[in-house]
Amino acid sequence: MQELVSIAPSEIVGTTASGRPDRAALIAFLADAQSEEAIREGLSDSLQEPPEIRRGGIRAAIAAMARIPTPRILVVDVGDEDEPLKELAKLSEVVEPDVCVLVVGTVRDAEFYRDITRGLGAAEYLCKPLTRDAVSRYFAPVVMGHRPVSMALGAGRLVTVTGACGGVGATTTAANFAWFLGTVLRRHTVLLDPDLETGSLAFVLNVQPGTGLQAALSAPDRIDELFIERSVVPVTGRLHILANDEMPDRPIRADEAASARLIEALRKKYTFVVADVPFRPDPLFRGLLHLADQRVIVMEPTLASVRRALRLLALPKASDQAQHPVVVLNQLGMPGGLKRRQLEDALGIRADIVIPYLPRPLMDAANLGEPAAAKRGAFRDAVVQLTQQLPFVRFTPESPLLFGRKHWWQRLWRK
Numbered sequence: 069m070q071e072l073v074s075i076a077p078s079e080i081v082g083t084t085a086s087g088r089p090d091r092a093a094l095i096a097f098l099a100d101a102q103s104e105e106a107i108r109e110g111l112s113d114s115l116q117e118p119p120e121i122r123r124g125g126i127r128a129a130i131a132a133m134a135r136i137p138t139p140r141i142l143v144v145d146v147g148d149e150d151e152p153l154k155e156l157a158k159l160s161e162v163v164e165p166d167v168c169v170l171v172v173g174t175v176r177d178a179e180f181y182r183d184i185t186r187g188l189g190a191a192e193y194l195c196k197p198l199t200r201d202a203v204s205r206y207f208a209p210v211v212m213g214h215r216p217v218s219m220a221l222g223a224g225r226l227v228t229v230t231g232a233c234g235g236v237g238a239t240t241t242a243a244n245f246a247w248f249l250g251t252v253l254r255r256h257t258v259l260l261d262p263d264l265e266t267g268s269l270a271f272v273l274n275v276q277p278g279t280g281l282q283a284a285l286s287a288p289d290r291i292d293e294l295f296i297e298r299s300v301v302p303v304t305g306r307l308h309i310l311a312n313d314e315m316p317d318r319p320i321r322a323d324e325a326a327s328a329r330l331i332e333a334l335r336k337k338y339t340f341v342v343a344d345v346p347f348r349p350d351p352l353f354r355g356l357l358h359l360a361d362q363r364v365i366v367m368e369p370t371l372a373s374v375r376r377a378l379r380l381l382a383l384p385k386a387s388d389q390a391q392h393p394v395v396v397l398n399q400l401g402m403p404g405g406l407k408r409r410q411l412e413d414a415l416g417i418r419a420d421i422v423i424p425y426l427p428r429p430l431m432d433a434a435n436l437g438e439p440a441a442a443k444r445g446a447f448r449d450a451v452v453q454l455t456q457q458l459p460f461v462r463f464t465p466e467s468p469l470l471f472g473r474k475h476w477w478q479r480l481w482r483k
Contacts, residue, residue, distance in 0.1 A: 096143035110203025224335035232376035250307025261311035274437025277311035324355030369405035
């Protein structure tokens with residue numbers, strides 16, 4: 069869980085401080101009239117405008133947060149839930165990580181309180197029936213920024229995608245994976261291209277990057293959440309990209325401290341950070357690989373790719389990093405390529421995901437500036453499988469789909 073930090077009143081109840089006028093100050097989802105009245109009266113002196121109160125519990129909140137911008141403060145009612153912790157975990161997947169969550173329920177138990185506030189990162193919990201005085205005493209100080217609160221139900225996760233060699237498809241994989249998370253699963257996702265000189269992530273998705281990343285790495289002390297909001301470029305509603313518009317005039321010597329500060333800021337704003345990290349002896353790139361919650365290695369069926377993949381697999385892992393990288397074998401069946409068994413024997417492990425040789429559809433998508441995963445087929449199936457490989461990504465038949473059709477990908481579970 070993220071470190072507790074103090075929040076100024078303007079950062080919570082205002083909208084101009086963050087440059088995000090689309091985010092409401094406070095939205096409450098409550099299941100009964102008494103709780104609604106207690107919230108309305110108990111926070112009357114803490115907000116610049118009346119709170120937006122909706123009838124319904126946490127399931128209504130989950131459904132709404134999947135469609136609308138996350139408010140600064142979210143009040144949810146878990147009183148009618150048999151498994152409130154599970155529902156709160158689902159909520160964490162659809163809200164922006166910097167939301168301040170206040171919970172009300174019917175369980176009067178110290179362990180339950182610790183699970184919600186310390187385990188899941190909610191700011192405060194109150195047991196019903198709510199009263200104006202209780203709301204004013206416990207919720208209002210959080211709303212006003214007079215108490216330190218956890219900034220998120222869960223810190224954002226960093227997934228690095230690294231090609232064993234150049235041209236193996238790592239950039240295409242990273243772009244389409246992030247697109248799938250942000251567009252199909254509707255998770256708040258940012259795509260990071262740290263390669264200021266030769267990075268091409270933005271072009272895969274046909275967007276024009278800004279210059280914020282170059283400025284951030286040139287002066288890491290300037291990196292904060294507001295700087296991130298002004299530097300990212302939207303791709304779709306819940307997918308943004310942070311890349312560089314043009315090659316810098318002079319080399320930028322960003323170090324591991326710069327990468328740590330950048331990722332810290334991104335994790336506060338996004339549920340998932342997907343970074344296309346080259347395998348080069350650069351402190352910035354090595355820092356990102358060390359910070360990753362999950363590494364993904366993309367290789368092709370060649371001997372050179374096997375040798376480089378072995379070096380990537382041998383890199384030391386951080387203590388809180390996934391035990392094994394996810395290995396993606398791309399372009400299996402390419403002319404002159406090795407067989408899958410030969411590759412896996414050389415690696416000493418099985419490839420987690422195999423993508424067949426698909427020159428035509430991938431080339432067509434690249435020329436059109438469209439994600440290849442937007443069309444059903446073998447490549448999109450591989451992106452779904454990559455999503456399933458990550459333990460911190462929930463992917464169920466209830467997940468929203470791009471085409472609004474019945475769950476086409478359920479066939480993957482029937483194989």
